[in-house]
Amino acid sequence: MILQNWWFTTLLGIKEPIRSPLKSHIKTDVLIIGAGAAGLAAALRLVGSGKKVILLDRNICGGSSTGKSAGFLTPDSELELSQLLRKYGHDGAKDLWNVATTGVETMVSNIRKYKIECDLQPQDCLFVGIGPGGWQDVQEEVEARKKIGYSSTTYTEQEVPSVLGSKAYSGAIRYTGTFGVNPLLYAQGIKQVLLDKGVEIFESSEVISFDDHTAYTHLGSVTADQIIFCIDKPRPEITKYYEEVYHAQTFLSISEPLGDKEIADLFPQGPLQCWDSTLTYTYFRLTGTRQLLVGGGDLLTTYAKNDTTTPRVIEHVINNLKKKIPAVRDLRFIQYWQGRIDMTRDLVPTVIRDPVRPWIHFVLGCVGLPWATFCGDFAARNVLDDKELDNEKYYQYFSPDRKFLVPLWLEQILGKRLVFTVNNAWAKYRQKDV
Numbered sequence: 001m002i003l004q005n006w007w008f009t010t011l012l013g014i015k016e017p018i019r020s021p022l023k024s025h026i027k028t029d030v031l032i033i034g035a036g037a038a039g040l041a042a043a044l045r046l047v048g049s050g051k052k053v054i055l056l057d058r059n060i061c062g063g064s065s066t067g068k069s070a071g072f073l074t075p076d077s078e079l080e081l082s083q084l085l086r087k088y089g090h091d092g093a094k095d096l097w098n099v100a101t102t103g104v105e106t107m108v109s110n111i112r113k114y115k116i117e118c119d120l121q122p123q124d125c126l127f128v129g130i131g132p133g134g135w136q137d138v139q140e141e142v143e144a145r146k147k148i149g150y151s152s153t154t155y156t157e158q159e160v161p162s163v164l165g166s167k168a169y170s171g172a173i174r175y176t177g178t179f180g181v182n183p184l185l186y187a188q189g190i191k192q193v194l195l196d197k198g199v200e201i202f203e204s205s206e207v208i209s210f211d212d213h214t215a216y217t218h219l220g221s222v223t224a225d226q227i228i229f230c231i232d233k234p235r236p237e238i239t240k241y242y243e244e245v246y247h248a249q250t251f252l253s254i255s256e257p258l259g260d261k262e263i264a265d266l267f268p269q270g271p272l273q274c275w276d277s278t279l280t281y282t283y284f285r286l287t288g289t290r291q292l293l294v295g296g297g298d299l300l301t302t303y304a305k306n307d308t309t310t311p312r313v314i315e316h317v318i319n320n321l322k323k324k325i326p327a328v329r330d331l332r333f334i335q336y337w338q339g340r341i342d343m344t345r346d347l348v349p350t351v352i353r354d355p356v357r358p359w360i361h362f363v364l365g366c367v368g369l370p371w372a373t374f375c376g377d378f379a380a381r382n383v384l385d386d387k388e389l390d391n392e393k394y395y396q397y398f399s400p401d402r403k404f405l406v407p408l409w410l411e412q413i414l415g416k417r418l419v420f421t422v423n424n425a426w427a428k429y430r431q432k433d434v
C-alpha cells in the first residue's frame with residue numbers, strides 16, 4: 001500500500017491540472033483566497049455579477065482538505081442531527097441541517113448543470129450502531145429526524161444484514177438525498193467552469209502577507225475592493241482569527257476493484273455510504289470504479305499537530321472492518337493518505353465580515369464539503385449585498401463570539417490541542433445553547 005491520495009492519481013488523465021502562479025501586480029473587484037469547496041462556491045456565485053474575480057490557491061484547486069476528502073455528500077458532519085437538536089433546539093437544528101442540505105444540493109446541481117465528470121454516485125447513507133450504545137445512538141437519530149419531520153428507515157440488529165453484509169452491527173438508520181463524489185475532480189471541474197466564465201485563477205500562489213486591500217504572494221500581488229478568505233490552517237500573519245481554528249486528522253484508503261459477488265455480498269440491496277457510531281468512526285463507500293474507500297482514525301492521532309504519515313492507523317481501521325464484514329476479508333488496499341480537517345471549537349463554521357474592515361470576509365473551519373459550499377456561497381452573497389439572505393440569523397450561528405465552553409485565552413495555559421479537544425467533546429455531547 002503506497003502513501004498517495006487516490007484522487008490525485010485520477011487527475012493524471014485530465015487536460016489541464018495546473019494553472020501558473022501569479023507573477024504580476026493586478027487589481028480586481030473581488031479576490032478569493034483559497035480554492036477548496038468554499039472558495040470555489042464563492043467564485044461561482046460571483047460569476048455573471050459583472051464583477052472581476054480573481055481566485056488564488058497555494059496548492060491546486062481542491063488541493064487541500066477538499067481534494068483529500070472521502071467525497072461523502074451528506075448533511076451529516078461531525079455533529080449529527082440529534083446533537084444539533086440538543087445544542088440548538090428544534091428551529092436551530094432545522095436551520096443548520098438546511099445549511100448542509102443546501103450545500104449538498106448546490107454541489108449536485110453544479111455537477112449536473114455543468115456536466116462535471118467526477119464520479120457522482122447517488123447513494124443512501126447508513127449510520128450503523130456498534131454495541132448497545134450504538135443502538136441508542138441510532139434511536140436518538142431516528143427520534144431527532146422524526147421531531148424535525150425528516151423520514152428515515154430503521155434496521156434492527158437482525159435486519160442490518162439485509163442491506164449490509166455484516167452481523168456485527170446493533171442496528172442502523174438509513175436516509176436518502178446523499179451522494180458520493182470524487183472531490184478533486186469536482187474541484188477541478190468547477191475550476192474549468194470558472195475559467196470559461198472569465199475568472200482568473202492562479203495556483204501555486206500562496207498569500208504570504210496581507211495589508212488592507214492587497215494580498216501578496218511570492219511573485220505578485222492582488223489589490224481588490226473586496227476579499228474573501230476561504231483558507232485552511234490560517235496563520236497569524238494572515239489573520240487574527242487563526243486562533244479560532246484547529247484541525248482533526250483522519251485517514252483514508254482505497255482498495256482494488258471488487259467483483260460482482262463481493263459487491264452483492266457487501267451491499268445486498270445496492271451500494272450505500274456508511275459510517276459507524278464509534279468516536280473516531282470508520283466510514284466506507286463504493287466508488288463508481290467499484291473500489292472500496294475506507295476511512296477512519298484513532299484517538300492518539302486525531303488531534304496531532306502535524307501530519308501522521310504511517311500506514312499503521314488506517315491498516316488498523318481496515319483490519320477491524322474486515323473482521324466485521326466477511327465480503328471484504330480478502331480485499332487488497334492499494335493506496336492510503338491522510339488529511340487534517342480544519343474545525344472550530346464547536347465544529348460549526350466561523351464566517352465573519354470584518355467589523356473594522358467590512359470589505360474583508362472570512363470563511364473558516366468548515367467541517368464538511370456541503371458546509372464549506374454553503375458558507376463560501378454565503379460570503380459571496382454578502383459581497384453582492386444580497387438582500388434575500390437572512391444575514392442576521394446566519395452571522396449569529398457562525399459568529400466567532402458564540403458560546404464555547406473553554407475560552408481562547410486559556411490556550412496560553414492549556415495549549416490549543418487540549419482547548420479544542422475539550423470544546424469539541426462538549427459541543428458534541430453536552431452543549432445546550434437554548
Ligand SMILES: Cc1cc2nc3c(=O)[nH]c(=O)nc-3n(C[C@H](O)[C@H](O)[C@H](O)COP(=O)(O)OP(=O)(O)OC[C@H]3O[C@@H](n4cnc5c(N)ncnc54)[C@H](O)[C@@H]3O)c2cc1C
Nearest residue numbers: 034036037038058065066069070071072207232339368369
Ligand atoms: C481525509 C479527509 C476526509 C474527509 N471526508 C469528507 C467527506 O467524506 N465528506 C465531507 O463532506 N467532508 C469530508 N472532509 C472534510 C472536507 O474535506 C472539508 O470540510 C472541506 O473540504 C473544507 O473545505 P474548505 O474549502 O473550507 O477548505 P479546503 O478544502 O482546505 O480549502 C482551503 C484552500 O485554501 C488554500 N490556502 C490556504 N492558505 C492559503 C494561502 N495563504 N494562500 C493561498 N491559498 C491558501 C489551500 O491550499 C486550500 O486549497 C474530509 C476531510 C479529510 C481531510
